[in-house]
Amino acid sequence: xxxxxxxxxxxxxxxxxxxxxxxxxxxxxxxxxxxxxxxxxxxxxxxxxxxxxxxxxxxxxxxxxxxxxxxxxxxxxxxxxx
Amino acid sequence: xxxxxxxxxxxxxxxxxxxxxxxxxxxxxxxxxxxxxxxxxxxxxxxxxxxxxxxxxxxxxxxxxxxxxxxxxxxxxxxxxxxxxxxxxxxxxxxxxxxxxxxxxxxxxxxxxxxxxxxxxxxxxxxxxxxxxxxxxxxxxxxxxxxxxxxxxxxxxxxxxxxxxxxxxxxxxxxxxxxxxxxxxxxxxxxxxxxxxxxxxxxxxxxxxxxxxxxxxxxxxxxxxxxxxxxxxxxxxxxxxxxxxxxxxxxxxxxxxxxxxxxxxxxxxxxxxxxxxxxxxxxxxxxxxxxxxxxxxxxxxxxxxxxxxxxxxxxxxxxxxxxxxxxxxxxxxxxxxxxxxxxxxxxxxxxxxxxxxxxxxxxxxxxxxxxxxxxxxxxxxxxxxxxxxxxxxxxxxxxxxxxxxxxxxxxxx
Ligand SMILES: Cc1cc2nc3c(=O)[nH]c(=O)nc-3n(C[C@H](O)[C@H](O)[C@H](O)COP(=O)(O)OP(=O)(O)OC[C@H]3O[C@@H](n4cnc5c(N)ncnc54)[C@H](O)[C@@H]3O)c2cc1C
Numbered sequence: 419x420x421x422x423x424x425x426x427x428x429x430x431x432x433x434x435x436x437x438x439x440x441x442x443x444x445x446x447x448x449x450x451x452x453x454x455x456x457x458x459x460x461x462x463x464x465x466x467x468x469x470x471x472x473x474x475x476x477x478x479x480x481x482x483x484x485x486x487x488x489x490x491x492x493x494x495x496x497x498x499x500x
Numbered sequence: 501x502x503x504x505x506x507x508x509x510x511x512x513x514x515x516x517x518x519x520x521x522x523x524x525x526x527x528x529x530x531x532x533x534x535x536x537x538x539x540x541x542x543x544x545x546x547x548x549x550x551x552x553x554x555x556x557x558x559x560x561x562x563x564x565x566x567x568x569x570x571x572x573x574x575x576x577x578x579x580x581x582x583x584x585x586x587x588x589x590x591x592x593x594x595x596x597x598x599x600x601x602x603x604x605x606x607x608x609x610x611x612x613x614x615x616x617x618x619x620x621x622x623x624x625x626x627x628x629x630x631x632x633x634x635x636x637x638x639x640x641x642x643x644x645x646x647x648x649x650x651x652x653x654x655x656x657x658x659x660x661x662x663x664x665x666x667x668x669x670x671x672x673x674x675x676x677x678x679x680x681x682x683x684x685x686x687x688x689x690x691x692x693x694x695x696x697x698x699x700x701x702x703x704x705x706x707x708x709x710x711x712x713x714x715x716x717x718x719x720x721x722x723x724x725x726x727x728x729x730x731x732x733x734x735x736x737x738x739x740x741x742x743x744x745x746x747x748x749x750x751x752x753x754x755x756x757x758x759x760x761x762x763x764x765x766x767x768x769x770x771x772x773x774x775x776x777x778x779x780x781x782x783x784x785x786x787x788x789x790x791x792x793x794x795x796x797x798x799x800x801x802x803x804x805x806x807x808x809x810x811x812x813x814x815x816x817x818x819x820x821x822x823x824x825x826x827x828x829x830x831x832x833x834x835x836x837x838x839x840x841x842x843x844x845x846x847x848x849x850x851x852x853x854x855x856x857x858x859x860x861x862x863x864x865x866x867x868x869x870x871x872x873x874x875x876x877x878x879x880x881x882x883x884x885x886x887x888x889x890x891x892x893x894x895x896x897x898x899x900x901x902x903x904x905x906x907x908x909x910x911x912x913x
Contacts, residue, residue: 428796429700429714430854431699431700431854432694432699433796436658436699439693440768443723443737449781459701467721470695470720471721483767485649493738495725495737495739
């Protein structure tokens with residue numbers, strides 16, 4: 419299991435969700451993505467993204483204007499059947 | 501003699517080289533400064549016109565100019581690709597091994613290109629309109645022969661250049677098949693890893709009704725994993741699939757090999773720069789502009805242009821001993837044609853988020869004007885217009901350690 423930290427502080431929508439999607443491509447099941455953002459929109463975006471992709475939203479915490487979103491990657495299919 | 505080397509003569513590279521030649525005219529004539537550009541391409545293509553070639557059948561040969569014709573006469577062109585950029589030891593190597601060219605300042609403006617190999621099956625299955633004019637013309641041949649079925653457009657991976665272009669391709673396909681009278685036989689489906697049709701919410705709210713009204717399916721939150729060209733299916737990383745008869749997806753993009761693995765690039769190959777003065781991390785004499793940087797804004801020509809103006813000013817000012825410096829405001833601006841002679845713009849800066857701009861004929865005309873003046877703009881002949889148009893976003897100025905905006909009247913977008 420690897421923790422991938424992504425720093426999107428200072429970027430407005432769609433910066434944080436873009437960084438999350440990019441990190442997701444590199445992640446494997448079991449990895450944790452820790453996304454730091456200052457744009458409050460990430461709270462609803464991260465929740466909706468986890469619902470849609472069926473990954474696990476561990477929590478979202480706020481400290482000094484930075485939102486830390488922790489997501490556990492669980493939904494990638496392991497083997498391609500193409 | 502101060503040697504300034506610019507790598508890449510695309511949108512950003514040409515602007516920076518030409519601005520340097522103008523700013524440092526006297527110094528170049530006195531033999532105190534030399535501006536050299538490397539680019540192995542013979543022609544510079546106007547990339548936004550690929551959409552017209554792909555979806556309207558415009559002439560692919562009318563959107564290119566010889567690279568030399570777009571450079572100031574005082575700029576020396578080495579018509580070769582760079583095979584090595586060594587920032588620590590201040591030299592570059594062209595195509596001939598051992599040909600080492602030293603520099604005092606360097607500007608890296610290599611752009612980025614589609615890299616379909618990142619997605620298994622994509623190269624075989626997909627036709628794209630981001631690679632070059634020739635590849636775009638094949639899309640038009642294909643749609644001209646299309647009699648009916650399902651076409652899938654959209655985003656496969658991030659980043660890619662010109663964020664609105666996948667939406668634009670979908671709207672232009674709708675226009676094409678409507679005019680041809682067979683729209684009812686064509687199903688259009690748009691896939692995106694985002695949760696809305698356009699990544700930025702205000703623009704998404706503007707275009708979402710168009711998707712509904714035009715009966716274009718949207719598959720949101722779809723992260724492309726692979727394509728099966730035999731079964732004609734696109735798979736997501738979670739195992740969902742979308743079937744197609746024709747595929748015109750925008751591939752993920754990557755930087756050229758010469759910088760992809762460089763010590764000054766991040767783990768994905770984007771050059772790490774300061775978002776305001778654009779110097780490459782750890783090197784105050786090296787700069788990068790345009791699509792090859794890691795800046796957290798869209799990859800588009802307007803950004804490459806405005807970044808080029810900032811860097812050219814700052815290098816010239818340092819050589820001339822002037823204290824005034826420019827800073828990039830993060831201004832981005834991309835047009836999105838929505839079909840039938842209407843367009844919207846996606847506009848913002850580091851500080852100003854994207855606003856709602858509704859599609860209009862006036863925006864479409866503005867886009868056409870931008871394409872008409874492109875070649876002259878590259879030569880620096882339209883800078884007054886850019887300054888007027890971008891107003892306070894053109895650049896920030898630092899005088900005596902204080903930041904101020906340039907004195908120019910802003911025209912609302
Ligand atoms: C379909 C489409 C639509 C677009 N629409 C818009 C729009 O509406 N508005 C907008 O602002 N932008 C738009 N763009 C994006 C815009 O064209 C690019 O962002 C812009 O060209 C970037 O400029 P650049 O200088 O970074 O790179 P480029 O213009 O791509 O130039 C890079 C240069 O580097 C050269 N090069 C590559 N490798 C080497 C090497 N090893 N050594 C030397 N030279 C090398 C290349 O030959 C090229 O000339 C669009 C792009 C596409 C594909």
